[in-house]
Amino acid sequence: MNGSTRETVIEVRNLTNAFGTHVVHKNLDLDVYRGEVIGLVGGSGTGKSVLMNTILGLRSPQGGSVTVLGHDTQSARGRQGLESRWGVLFQNGALFSSLTVKENVLLPLREHTRLPEKLMSELADMKIILAGLEPEAGAKRPSELSGGMLKRAALARALALDPELLFFDEPTSGLDPISAAAFDDLIAQLQSTLDLTVFMITHDLDSLYAICDRVAVLADKKVEIVAPIAEVLQSDHPWIRSYFHGKRGRGIQAEAVG
Numbered sequence: 001m002n003g004s005t006r007e008t009v010i011e012v013r014n015l016t017n018a019f020g021t022h023v024v025h026k027n028l029d030l031d032v033y034r035g036e037v038i039g040l041v042g043g044s045g046t047g048k049s050v051l052m053n054t055i056l057g058l059r060s061p062q063g064g065s066v067t068v069l070g071h072d073t074q075s076a077r078g079r080q081g082l083e084s085r086w087g088v089l090f091q092n093g094a095l096f097s098s099l100t101v102k103e104n105v106l107l108p109l110r111e112h113t114r115l116p117e118k119l120m121s122e123l124a125d126m127k128i129i130l131a132g133l134e135p136e137a138g139a140k141r142p143s144e145l146s147g148g149m150l151k152r153a154a155l156a157r158a159l160a161l162d163p164e165l166l167f168f169d170e171p172t173s174g175l176d177p178i179s180a181a182a183f184d185d186l187i188a189q190l191q192s193t194l195d196l197t198v199f200m201i202t203h204d205l206d207s208l209y210a211i212c213d214r215v216a217v218l219a220d221k222k223v224e225i226v227a228p229i230a231e232v233l234q235s236d237h238p239w240i241r242s243y244f245h246g247k248r249g250r251g252i253q254a255e256a257v258g
Contacts, residue, residue, distance in 0.1 A: 069165070101140055131152040151175065168198065
C-alpha cells in the first residue's frame with residue numbers, strides 16, 4: 001500500500017533538537033503509518049532516544065512540530081488522553097524495583113481507569129500472560145527476574161491499557177540471541193493480533209530484517225532515509241553502507257536470503 005493512502009499516526013515536521021550549541025536534529029521529518037513496525041537506527045550521538053522522547057512529549061524541541069494520533073504532544077492539552085493510547089518500553093525496563101511485576105502492571109490501570117479492583121487484577125494477570133510470562137511471575141520483584149523476563153514484564157506494563165502505539169527503546173539489548181529472537185517473534189505476534197503500530201529504536205540487525213516493515217536511518221541530523229530494508233540497502237550514504245554492508249550485516253543478509 002502506498003504511503004499516501006495510509007493513515008499517518010505520528011507526524012514529525014522540521015524538528016530541531018539541541019543541547020546548548022550542539023544541534024542533534026535539524027529540520028527532521030518523519031511519518032509513521034498505522035499498523036506498521038518501524039525500526040529507527042543511527043550511529044552513537046545521532047539522537048535516537050532524543051527523538052523518541054520528543055515524540056512522547058518528554059522533552060521540548062527548539063523548533064518544529066510533532067503530532068501523534070492528531071494531537072500536538074508538545075502541549076499539555078494535546079497530550080491529554082494520549083498516555084492511555086500508547087505504551088512505552090524503555091531500554092532498561094524502568095520497572096519500580098520495590099513493586100512486584102503485577103503491581104507494576106497495575107499502576108497504569110489505577111492511574112488511567114476507574115475499573116473495579118478485581119477487574120484490574122484480572123486484566124493485569126492477562127497482560128502478564130500476553131507478554132509471554134507464566135502467571136506466577138506476577139508475584140516476583142524485578143530483581144528476581146532474568147533479563148528476558150524483565151523485558152517481558154515491562155512489555156506487560158506497556159500493554160496494560162490496550163494501546164494503539166508501542167514505543168520500544170532497544171528491546172533486545174542485553175539478551176542472548178535465542179531470547180532476542182523469541183522477543184522479536186513476540187512483538188510480531190502482538191502487532192498482528194492487536195493491530196498495533198510499533199516504533200522501535202534498535203541496533204539489532206536481526207530485528208530489522210525479521211519484523212520491521214520500514215527502517216528509518218538517522219544521519220547528518222535528520223532522517224536520511226525511511227524505507228523497507230531492501231531499499232535502505234541500496235543507499236550510497238557512507239554510514240548506511242558501513243552499517244548494513246559490513247561483515248556482520250553481510251552475514252545477516254545471507255541468513256535472510258537463505
